[in-house]
Amino acid sequence: MVKYFLGQSVLRSSWDQVFAAFWQRYPNPYSKHVLTEDIVHREVTPDQKLLSRRLLTKTNRMPRWAERLFPANVAHSVYVLEDSIVDPQNQTMTTFTWNINHARLMVVEERCVYCVNSDNSGWTEIRREAWVSSSLFGEAPSKTLVETAKEAKEKAKETALAATEKAKDLASKAATKQQQQQQQFV
């Protein structure tokens, strides 16, 4: 089950200001839920693009019904990776962000493209796409579920076989004992 979102917005600042501010984004008054920020990889490609990978930890804020349903997830922060490509020659920046834990509960992926606003070259526009997916509430069972069902079936078969063998063994032992007792009486 995947939900898709698409949106567009405009920042009334020039592309170079926006791209520079992107690296000074945290902390800010609207990001109290972001606990840590680290650049874990950075490189400049031969064609002068800047690749970066930023690791963020964010508080895991769930509504109370979700906390009751998924108590194991409550205590753990969310680790989020943000990969980005800054292309100063084309004046664009592309980012891709997703959570790398709590993934069995839900995965949110967001892709943003920042470029010069078509109407006003002093402004920057953002095209934003997001995909929200969860393997919990889908129609098709996830691979894990199918595998688990298979394993359970195999296990049940083995248990049944072992029980049958044990029963046979006990029966033959009982038969032997009966024979011995009968012989004794003869």
Add this chain to the structure above:
Amino acid sequence: MNSVGEACTDMKHQYDQCFSRWFAEKFLNGDSSGTRCIQKAIKEKEIPIEELEFMSHGKEKPENSS
């Protein structure tokens, strides 16, 4: 902004400051003069540095080095 490793935060701030300067003053202006200067010197001295694989010098390594 803190680092995920508490002991790293100060170092991270130093890196961030240096990076922000380089990013705004050099990178965004297409100023790769730093790298270009070095590349130019390497070319002038004809140092055969291009197309060399990372962590390998290309030749097959025998199991036991003689």
